[in-house]
Amino acid sequence: MKHNYQMIVNDIVKKSFPELKRDKILIKESKNKKFDEYFADVTYLFFIKIIRIGKKMSELSKENGEGVLAHELSHIVLFNKRNFIQKMIFGIKYYLSERLKGLEERRTDELAISKGYAKSLYKSRIIRMKDKTSKSNKYYMKPQEIKSYAKKIKKW
Numbered sequence: 101m102k103h104n105y106q107m108i109v110n111d112i113v114k115k116s117f118p119e120l121k122r123d124k125i126l127i128k129e130s131k132n133k134k135f136d137e138y139f140a141d142v143t144y145l146f147f148i149k150i151i152r153i154g155k156k157m158s159e160l161s162k163e164n165g166e167g168v169l170a171h172e173l174s175h176i177v178l179f180n181k182r183n184f185i186q187k188m189i190f191g192i193k194y195y196l197s198e199r200l201k202g203l204e205e206r207r208t209d210e211l212a213i214s215k216g217y218a219k220s221l222y223k224s225r226i227i228r229m230k231d232k233t234s235k236s237n238k239y240y241m242k243p244q245e246i247k248s249y250a251k252k253i254k255k256w
């Protein structure tokens with residue numbers, strides 16, 4: 101199903117990410133074929149943050165899509181905490197280090213869960229993990245890990 105993702109993101113920021121309310125966050129629906137297997141990612145252009153939406157997002161309900169978007173917004177929160185030099189170094193390392201990528205994805209999931217998006221993240225992750233052709237699944241928390249972490253911090 102297609103949704104107005106810009107509106108959904110604005111609502112999530114207002115409700116759950118007050119630390120991002122001054123950020124310029126845009127949504128771009130990516131037509132790039134290479135991007136077909138993804139739900140979404142974030143890219144940074146000077147001070148603008150662009151959440152790119154992949155074709156796969158249309159497989160998700162609005163509620164489950166919120167989990168994915170809360171994950172992307174959590175990436176921006178972590179990004180904002182780094183200074184310029186740290187951002188540069190991190191940006192390079194993220195693509196080179198499998199371990200760092202895995203760590204960052206986990207931290208991002210944990211933040212989205214702490215913001216109250218455990219169930220929608222869990223459901224979208226189940227759908228994501230069904231795609232066996234995806235090479236990036238190993239970086240993310242498994243649905244079961246999302247559930248047990250959320251229960252541990254009383255956010256399930």
Ligand SMILES: [Zn+2]
Binds near residue numbers: 205
């Ligand atoms: Zn991510």
